[in-house]
């Protein structure tokens with residue numbers, strides 16, 4: 001397997017794992033096998049399949065597909081023995097009590113659970129969710145968020161982190177304005193990885209610096225919705241570089257060239 005390398009300021013970087021990818025089981029365009037082969041062709045030996053949680057009205061994975069997906073991952077793992085293929089899910093943070101659309105008794109079906117905020121997820125009070133989503137949409141577009149909205153969004157995510165074993169917090173601050181430092185502090189406590197998402201790119205270098213004030217670790221994800229984007233990591237390296245982030249805090253980045261400092 002030959003890894004794709006990216007060089008910046010005398011150091012070269014490659015990705016060792018992509019743990020956030022979507023398939024046709026939610027609204028991706030590729031099959032699980034196509035995502036696996038895409039990662040393999042780029043020298044990335046570890047891939048996670050993380051379709052959207054079942055609470056999303058538009059494109060959530062159907063619960064009856066969980067077993068089918070697991071079976072397919074087992075088949076592919078036997079076929080491509082040089083690959084580590086993991087079964088995850090991108091759960092939706094659905095309400096103020098920190099509930100996810102993956103129930104506690106369902107966690108065992110997955111190798112890991114990642115979670116983020118998305119519009120259009122149901123659970124808890126549908127009217128409250130709809131109002132919150134509408135406000136977030138409007139405030140995100142205008143760039144002006146009220147303190148109250150930031151506090152509500154932050155509280156929902158903090159509760160979800162505290163109540164559930166979430167491996168990765170996906171695209172923090174995307175779609176809903178939040179207090180990034182407060183969230184980073186909780187991620188450090190719960191050992192949740194903070195995502196540098198090359199699909200959304202919602203964080204600025206200043207945002208990354210803010211989150212890095214807490215002792216968190218970061219992970220780069222493609223959040224690919226098509227096989228061609230699996231393993232896409234360059235923009236996240238640039239972002240981390242611009243932020244002055246210590247690259248050793250990114251758990252799936254390998255430094256393959258000399259450090260020049």
Ligand SMILES: [Zn+2]
Pocket residue numbers: 090116118170171
């Ligand atoms: Zn997402």
Ligand SMILES: [Zn+2]
Pocket residue numbers: 020022090170223
């Ligand atoms: Zn995603």
